[in-house]
Amino acid sequence: MPFSPTGYFDPLPRILVADDFDHGMNGWLDLRPNFVAPGFREHSDDIDLIHWGPTMLSSATFAFGGTHGSANGTYSLKISSRAAAAPPDQPPAPGSMGLAIKRLAVPPGVRRLRVEALVAYKVEQDRPGLGVNDLRAFGMFVDLQDGEHRYMPGVRYVNAVEGSPVRRWQYYSPTTATDEEWSYGADGWHKAGIDPQWFGERAADGSTVATTWFDDGEQHLIYNESDDKLNWTPFSLTVDLTRRCYEELRVGGKVLRFPDGAHPTLAPAYDDIQGLLNPVFFVEADTDRRVSLFLDSVLVSAEGELA
Template structure:
């Protein structure tokens, strides 16, 4: 468990919206989506080829990923929820299409939000905090929690020597069967070709973009993620798909050692010390990259939604 730092111990006053967080000494951004998108947007491929097409074929088609938008969280029966504190949250929405778990994700089966930042602090601890909710579209009878396959948070970082994805995924369901376990980004010992579903010269290398790359197995394990020890957790979902409950999530990492520190979900803290992401060679033109990201994936042919009330990114 992290302890209050000297900055926070001597703080005289704090924005009341920050009181539901426990940031490190330097707040990099406090994104309250009642104030707008705050720089968050959906992920697109690099449209740099002829006629603004992508340069190379990939098994994963990111042109159809679901949109990112501001939402008042309205439902057909419950009406408007609003956000945890205010009216608007950031909403990620998939399209109503899904492949089986062991296949490559179907175009549109994920929605991905990203904020494009660069680093400005000395290497050290960084933290991602948010309050979030999730639910499938209320388009049919019954309780459909298992329509949500997974969601997660991460940092996409490139320093002087490496690029790496470091983050956590909550695997909620696999082919309609509940799993409810946390994983962290860490690639298996596979080739770049295996990582990219057998596509030669794919732009994505082992360890990058594990949200949709890396082979998946029926038990929920993948070539892109490693199980968190003791990481099973039942989250509060409520009794109907038109009701949402706001959940707290905190991920603490160390960019100096390039390691995980801890993950907090609700009032449960998972000790991640000793775990590390997969380091890859640097990519061109993105030195100093420090992109926080979030995503959600569906498990059935229906839309699922992920709502984020606010986000705090902080460092030391």
């Protein structure tokens, strides 16, 4: 995994993976359900999980600006939605999101985990004007499971809701929903708090039963003044694995503080995934227009040694 280090990154001492998308997909791929039902059908059908937009290597090429390239080189990872969206208080519409995942495992002794990236987000330039408010949200979470709990610490930038700007960060927080409520009435595979990016009742303001707004979470990120101009923005989320809680979020020039001890829902452990470490980046459309999240590179680092 060749990597071009830049001053944007501030990793913890142990580099787990350093992914520069000038050198391929680096193990990132579409997040898809488990095709374990008869006929290779998906494991549950509570909502449509099989039609999210595909992930690809992008040169960030546009009709009028030409090739934008990436922060270091030509290619970035482009996570794209399809041209679909549901109202903000409804479950996500088929294809309204794009999600990319990388599947790793927690090495011994790790106490802290940091996921860093250089990101940019755009709306497809398929019509005149500025499309910034056609992108509802983007975010990142990590799927983790230790000996007792599966949990998904993560953050979401709510950019716009029903065409109106929001520009605020929220984080995944505990829910009291039952498993059935969590899965929109289908009591099946999913435990409450797991996969908060698409489960859990949604509200008209862009929140869900498993999100909490940061107190100082308003941030006007650089969308730029046209749908074909992008600015690579540093992102960094740090999680304490021993306390299963958040430490810090850094985005652009801002440091966002979590309340002490803030953590996501701690769900019961699932079978066959103890020790997983799966970072996921995602993007959500707000209207019937494709939206994309671009990642120049991703750096996953950790702190902690063998006793």
